[in-house]
Amino acid sequence: MAKQPMTPPVPADMMPKHIAIIMDGNGRWAKKRGMPRTYGHIEGVKTFRKISRYALNIGVPYISFYVFSTENWNRPEDEVHQLMNLMRKQLMDARVFTEERTRLILLGDRSGFDEDIRNGISNLEEDSRDYENMTMGIAANYGSRHEITSAARELAQLVKEGRLQPEEITEDLISQHLYTKEMPDVDLLIRPGGEQRISNFLLWQCAYAEFYFCDTFWPDFDEKELDKAIIEFARRTRRFGGL
Ligand code: IPE
Ligand code: IPE
Ligand code: MG
16 A cells, blocks of 8 residues: 555644654453453554554654563563564565555664564565655664663774774764664654553653653554644643753
């Protein structure tokens, strides 16, 4: 399905450039229906597709989805296994992103995945490199602390090799060593599912993000809910520490 431009809920100049979404509440959504948690994850994937398509159509240039955290490995083996299989399936269905000309970037430590998933992700990133309609960050095996620690390690290595002076380490340089190096900072962070926390997601990139929480479980999140978050964002006054 190609891009089908739609009118955004607020004027284009008031739209957030980078929206980040913590897709939470799949398990509770399923439990409420007496179904296994995995059923919630399957429904959650449908919502992911719906929302990414809608974001593209209303002209959001950058969007990031939190798919699997570095802490999610602590879940029961069976659930982790099911989540990995869902990821495999999504990678196989990734043609839609080609049709939509969406660029995909993995935010996370790919070394944690099985080889077929790792290769699938790399191929997708490579094939979509020049797509210009929207850039989508997929945060999988992602943890902000892990990301910042890796950046610190890379910079320390450069200093050790004499290729970098400590005083040359700037905020910009640190940003350049994060998974999001090709994306701007987050403008709007959305967390459905009722929890009001950040759960190790994009800590550095959210320094001045506006936060939007709602109780809707992710599988029930829809276009109207995204519109509401964007309208709320446009109403906020961002001061960035100034007056
Ligand atoms: C989010 O939904 C998906 C992942 C973390 C993989 P949850 O699985 O956290 O669902 P709840 O929060 O337990 O309802
Ligand atoms: C955050 O949700 C991770 C993802 C949505 C992928 P969690 O459900 O893992 O977060 P906590 O445990 O409620 O903080
Ligand atoms: Mg959760």
